[in-house]
Amino acid sequence: xxxxxxxxxxxxxxxxxxxxxxxxxxxxxxxxxxxxxxxxxxxxxxxxxxxxxxxxxxxxxxxxxxxxxxxxxxxxxxxxxxxxxxxxxxxxxxxxxxxxxxxxxxxxxxxxxxxxxxxxxxxxxxxxxxxxxxxxxxxxxxxxxxxxxxxxxxxxxxxxxxxxxxxxxxxxxxxxxxxxxxxxxxxxxxxxxxxxxxxxxxxxxxxxxxxxxxxxxxxxxxxxxxxxxxxxxxxxxxxxxxxxxxxxxxxxxxxxxxxxxxxxxxxxxxxxxxxxxxxxxxxxxxxxxxxxxxxxxxxxxxxxxxxxxxxxxxxxxxxxxxxxxxxxxx
Numbered sequence: 001x002x003x004x005x006x007x008x009x010x011x012x013x014x015x016x017x018x019x020x021x022x023x024x025x026x027x028x029x030x031x032x033x034x035x036x037x038x039x040x041x042x043x044x045x046x047x048x049x050x051x052x053x054x055x056x057x058x059x060x061x062x063x064x065x066x067x068x069x070x071x072x073x074x075x076x077x078x079x080x081x082x083x084x085x086x087x088x089x090x091x092x093x094x095x096x097x098x099x100x101x102x103x104x105x106x107x108x109x110x111x112x113x114x115x116x117x118x119x120x121x122x123x124x125x126x127x128x129x130x131x132x133x134x135x136x137x138x139x140x141x142x143x144x145x146x147x148x149x150x151x152x153x154x155x156x157x158x159x160x161x162x163x164x165x166x167x168x169x170x171x172x173x174x175x176x177x178x179x180x181x182x183x184x185x186x187x188x189x190x191x192x193x194x195x196x197x198x199x200x201x202x203x204x205x206x207x208x209x210x211x212x213x214x215x216x217x218x219x220x221x222x223x224x225x226x227x228x229x230x231x232x233x234x235x236x237x238x239x240x241x242x243x244x245x246x247x248x249x250x251x252x253x254x255x256x257x258x259x260x261x262x263x264x265x266x267x268x269x270x271x272x273x274x275x276x277x278x279x280x281x282x283x284x285x286x287x288x289x290x291x292x293x294x295x296x297x298x299x300x301x302x303x304x305x306x307x308x309x310x311x312x313x314x315x316x317x318x319x320x321x322x323x324x325x326x327x328x329x330x
Contacts, residue, residue, distance in 0.1 A: 033308050037315045040277075044319050047273070048326055051266050055330075061153075061219045063259035064227055065328050067164075071138045082328060088131035089324050092278075095124030096317045099310045106303025111292060114303060118289040121313065125282040132275050139258075139267070142250030145197070146257040147204060149243040153219055154259055158231055160213040167247065170214055171199035172206035197247040205241055216240055219259045267327060274323055277316045284309045 026034070055062055066081035073084065102117035145167035147155045157165045177200040208214050216237040218230045232240070248257045256264035288309050297303045 027304065029304065029308050030311070033311050037311065040315070041319075044270075044274075044322070047266075047270050048322060051270065051326055054262055054266065058260050058262065059226070060221050061260045062221075063219075063256070063263050064229070066227070067143075068139065068258045069135065069328060070143075071135075073134065084131065085135070085324065085328050088128050088135075089320065091124050091131070092128045092317055092320055095121045095128070096314055098124065099313050103303075103307050103310045106297070106306045109298070109303070111295065111298055114297075114306060115289060115292045118285060118292060118306070122282060122285045122289060125278055125285065125313075129275060129278055129282065132271065132278075136268075136271075139264075140250050140252065142248075142257045144257070145199075145247065145249040147201070147244050148246040148248050148255060149240070150245050151243070152261075153243075154248065154257065155219070155240065155244075156217040156229075157208070157214055158217045160215075162217075162231060164217070165214065167199050167204055167249070170207040170211055171203040172210060173199065173203055175203050175206045178202040197249050199247060201244055201247050204247060205244060208241065209238070270323060271327070274316065274319055277319070281309070281313050281316050284312065 069085050070079050070081040071084060072078060072080040098117045098120040102114050102121060105113035105117060143166070144156060144164050147167075149155060157167070157170065159165055212234065214237070215234055216232045218232065220230050222228045222230055246255070248255045250257055251264040251267075253261075253265055253268065255261060258264075288305055291297060291305070292303075297305060
C-alpha cells in the first residue's frame with residue numbers, strides 16, 4: 001500500500017504541471033509547438049510520398065524541371081534553369097539564420113538586436129512569398145504553349161535543330177480562327193473569353209504544314225536519357241495532326257502545357273500548402289516583432305515567445321528543402 005502511494009506521489013510530482021518540473025526541460029508552450037511540428041511533418045511527409053509514387057508511375061511523361069522553372073526576373077527570354085528557385089531558397093534559409101540570431105539575442109536580453117533580426121526574418125519571408133507568387137504566375141501563364149491530343153498527350157514543337165518553338169513562332173495567324181465553343185465541363189476555355197488562347201488549333205496546324213523544318217516533340221522521355229524528350233520525324237509529325245484536340249497555354253488544375261497534368265495539381269497543392277505555412281509564419285513574426293518593440297518580453301523577463309515562433313520558422317524552412325529537392329532537383 002505504501003509503495004502504491006509513493007508511486008502516485010512520484011507521478012504527480014513529475015507530470016503534475018506547473019513550473020516546478022518541466023518534461024525534458026521544456027515549457028508547456030515549447031512542448032506544444034514540438035507536438036504541432038511533429039504532426040505537421042507527417043502531413044507533409046504524406047504529400048511528398050504521394051508525389052514520389054505518382055512521379056514514379058508517370059516517370060516517362062513527367063515534365064523536365066529545368067524547362068519549367070527557367071525564368072529570372074527582368075531577364076525575359078533568357079534560359080536560366082533553376083537560378084531563381086535557388087536564389088529564393090537561399091533567401092529562405094538565410095532567414096533561418098537571422099531567426100537563430102534573434103533567439104540568441106533574446107537569451108542575452110538585447111531588445112534592439114532581437115527587433116533587428118526579427119525584421120530581417122520578416123523581410124526574408126516576404127521576399128520568398130513574393131518569389132513563389134512570381135513562380136506561380138509564370139507556371140500558370142506558360143512559356144511555349146502546346147497541343148493536347150485526343151488521348152491527353154501534350155505535344156510541343158521544335159525546329160530543325162531541336163530547339164523548342166512557341167506556338168506564336170510558327171502558327172499561321174493569317175488563317176481565320178476556328179475555335180470550338182466548349183463548356184467549362186469540357187475542361188477548356190470559353191470561345192471569346194479573355195482566357196482564349198493566343199492562337200487557334202487550325203492556325204497551329206496550318207503553320208506546322210507550311211514549315212518543313214518543324215517537328216513534334218512528345219511528352220515522353222527517351223529510353224536512354226530521362227532529361228530528353230522523344231522528337232518525331234517530319235512524316236510522323238504530320239501524321240499526328242489528326243489527333244490534335246486543344247491548344248494549351250500555361251498550366252491549371254485541368255491542363256498543363258509542360259506535360260502530365262498531375263504534376264500541375266501536385267505543384268499547386270504542395271507548394272501552395274507550404275506557402276500558406278510561410279504566410280502564417282510571417283504573420284506570427286510580425287506580431288512578435290511589434291511585441292518586442294513594445295517591450296512586452298522585456299517586462300516578462302523572457303524572450304521565450306521568440307524561441308517558440310523560431311521553432312516554427314525553422315520547420316517551414318526545413319520543409320521547403322524537401323519540397324525543393326522533390327520538385328526542382330530530382
